[in-house]
Amino acid sequence: MQFKSPKVPQATILRLSIYYRYLQGLMINGTAVVSSVDIAQQTNVNPAQLRKDLSYFGKFGVRGVGYDVPQLLRRLKSILGLERERKMALVGLTHIGRAILQHEQLGQKGYNFEAVFDCSPANVGTIVGDGYTVLSCDVAKKVIAERGIEVVVLTVDQGHAQEAADLFIDAGVRAFLCFSSTCLSVPSDVFVRYADFTILLDTLTFSLSQAQPIAEADRSSTPFNIPYQRVSAAWGV
Amino acid sequence: MQFKSPKVPQATILRLSIYYRYLQGLMINGTAVVSSVDIAQQTNVNPAQLRKDLSYFGKFGVRGVGYDVPQLLRRLKSILGLERERKMALVGLTHIGRAILQHEQLGQKGYNFEAVFDCSPANVGTIVGDGYTVLSCDVAKKVIAERGIEVVVLTVDQGHAQEAADLFIDAGVRAFLCFSSTCLSVPSDVFVRYADFTILLDTLTFSLSQAQPIAEADRSSTPFNIPYQRVSAAWGV
């Protein structure tokens, strides 16, 4: 069944993940069938958008009826590559790093930490979270290879992100979730996603200051003309 | 100096915030002048993109020279609405919530927590982080108004996000940074940004599974044709 594989927008993948979460909820409360309009409403998306998103990957629904929840869930799981568990490492014992280690939902979703690294000698050897012994970055290459780690969650201190990324790229890691506000420079076969929420705060601040045009004083700033909010925007754009 | 104010892409605001961070770094190490090519390289953006982004808001550079770092910083600060400090509240004492409270960079950037709320009676009244007394959600309306809180960081447990959002919308809050994976349903004058990094992990997983087309077995999945990586994509799209 070879599709002619038209280009899949990046934003589609993001939305697929959002649909997936909503469907998991439906599954739990026993809903069997759902329409594109319903999913779309609950995920702040245009119904046609949802159908188009799915259409990139095949046909999933029944005309006049809707989508079978368990079946669509399985298909999405397969598309997103979530059938296999993913082995991750956390690098950098910051506050956020420690919090992420304790995030129960990650395990439920098939994301498991196999190692925790930190470069500060004070932390190496201590035990954190659910019984992880903190490893030195010196053994990165060995441990990454031995434990088959594919994804690194980078929660190092400001300014050490690039250095750490280089180290783990050298160790063979090709996927990074980066929480610092530095932009990483990486080879083109390495994937990076940025999760620095202070950037999102800035966009909120911008929206707020546009919304209440003149606060107190001179503000010669024209209220700039911003297009309507789209879903992808709320997610970092 | 009334601009004709053409539409500003949402993605532009995001990038402005990223440029801002890079310029702060330049400022600290004393660089006086910078070119669009340099900023663009360090932020993984096309130089024309950077210039276009700025052009929505005026003219900032000197032809043949580049941009004056302190001056551009000031202008960006003004555009993003960062001149005034922003009062925030944190809602939900989860692990991530506690970590964010301790995030030093927020204060440096003008984002200050004025209150911490939690609905669990076990937490109310305890002291967390830098001396915050945890407040009950019952007093939300009063406290929000009294302290002039504009932004709520929502770190409640899965499933309580909508409920909490409704409560604080009623209390007058118009900007939310939401860490749970639920999509909120809010009036059109309320701004929401989502910071659920598990969605980003899913997009990483997708990319990984596309990159190594056939892992072990049957996988009838065609390697879908994904367009090149763009900056906004790495930020959640």
Add this chain to the structure above:
DNA sequence: TGGTGTGAACAACTTCACAGCG
């Protein structure tokens, strides 16, 4: 000369509108 500013060309993404089918 060298780097900005920008209209115009291009590319990506979203929405419409309706055909098609259960």
Add this chain to the structure above:
DNA sequence: CGCTGTGAAGTTGTTCACACCA
């Protein structure tokens, strides 16, 4: 009759290429 699936139309966003100016 209702809801999916999808080409075509429309909209938004990015890149090019070059005029312009210190």
